Amino acid sequence: MDSKKQAIVARQIKSITYLGMAMNIVLSVIKVSIGLLAASLALVADGIHSLSDVATDVAVLLGLRLGSKEPDQSHPYGHGRAETFSAGLVALILIVVGGAMVYYATLAIARDDMTVPRLGVLIAAVISIAAKEWLYKATQKVAIQTHSPALYANAWHHRSDALSSVAVVMGFISLKFGFGHGDQVAAIAVGLMIVWVGVMVIGDALRELAEAAVDPDTIEHIKEVINSDSSIRQWHKLRTRTVGREVFLDLHILVDPDLKITDAHEISERLERTLDEQITRPINITVHIEPDMPELRK
Numbered sequence: 001m002d003s004k005k006q007a008i009v010a011r012q013i014k015s016i017t018y019l020g021m022a023m024n025i026v027l028s029v030i031k032v033s034i035g036l037l038a039a040s041l042a043l044v045a046d047g048i049h050s051l052s053d054v055a056t057d058v059a060v061l062l063g064l065r066l067g068s069k070e071p072d073q074s075h076p077y078g079h080g081r082a083e084t085f086s087a088g089l090v091a092l093i094l095i096v097v098g099g100a101m102v103y104y105a106t107l108a109i110a111r112d113d114m115t116v117p118r119l120g121v122l123i124a125a126v127i128s129i130a131a132k133e134w135l136y137k138a139t140q141k142v143a144i145q146t147h148s149p150a151l152y153a154n155a156w157h158h159r160s161d162a163l164s165s166v167a168v169v170m171g172f173i174s175l176k177f178g179f180g181h182g183d184q185v186a187a188i189a190v191g192l193m194i195v196w197v198g199v200m201v202i203g204d205a206l207r208e209l210a211e212a213a214v215d216p217d218t219i220e221h222i223k224e225v226i227n228s229d230s231s232i233r234q235w236h237k238l239r240t241r242t243v244g245r246e247v248f249l250d251l252h253i254l255v256d257p258d259l260k261i262t263d264a265h266e267i268s269e270r271l272e273r274t275l276d277e278q279i280t281r282p283i284n285i286t287v288h289i290e291p292d293m294p295e296l297r298k
Helices: 001-038 041-067 081-110 119-146 148-174 182-209 216-227 261-280
Strands: 234-243 246-255 282-291
Touching: 001 041, 001 119, 001 148, 041 081, 041 119, 041 148, 041 182, 041 261, 119 148, 148 182, 182 234, 216 234, 216 246, 216 261, 246 261, 261 282
Parallel strands: 246 282
Antiparallel strands: 234 246
């Protein structure tokens, strides 16, 4: 991906992340304030969750800054792993926050703390659901467009915040029906959901660090591009891996053995250009040219 495209991608990620950061701060203040006034542990936990979103926003921006650096002698494959580690950091924050929410809610039930339903709790939770669900969809859209693992993890953090607010609403309803521990049970449900999301996100980050291949759809698209070039008689040893947002790809292609070196090189260059144009993700390609001879066919 050229520098102009990289700049556009970086601008998209920054814009949605800064917007999310502003919304998270506002929602956190609203939910913690109302939660403390209404003695709602679930809403306070929900507000702390929104505040933790600010930390993940910072992690995304830091990962973007480090991951966008040009390759150097120490990092010839670039710094894309910084975004992967950023996604992992977001996941760890999710797990810690979720675990803490479960712990404190369990203690509250053990102490037999009861909560009185307050209308302000319901209003704050509904506002949070609407705002964070919209932010989840907007962030996920940009994450898919830019293929940013850290931003995708952050989108799920927004979704988990919306789900936590749904649990607060359910806790409020259960209190209205006379279940005194409804708020604490809702907080436990919120915490478990957050931990589950964190485990999913960190699993994706670990698969990338373990040099897993790119997703099947991208691989199929790559194969279609290769097969569409009639100058390539056969190909094999296709390998892919992901470094942050960038796909690294290498393969062997068999061409007419009577071709001049310059002509064979042009086939390789054409394939690289086509892949770069048709694959939406940033892509780094290495093509090994071989003569089409029986002993080299696979």
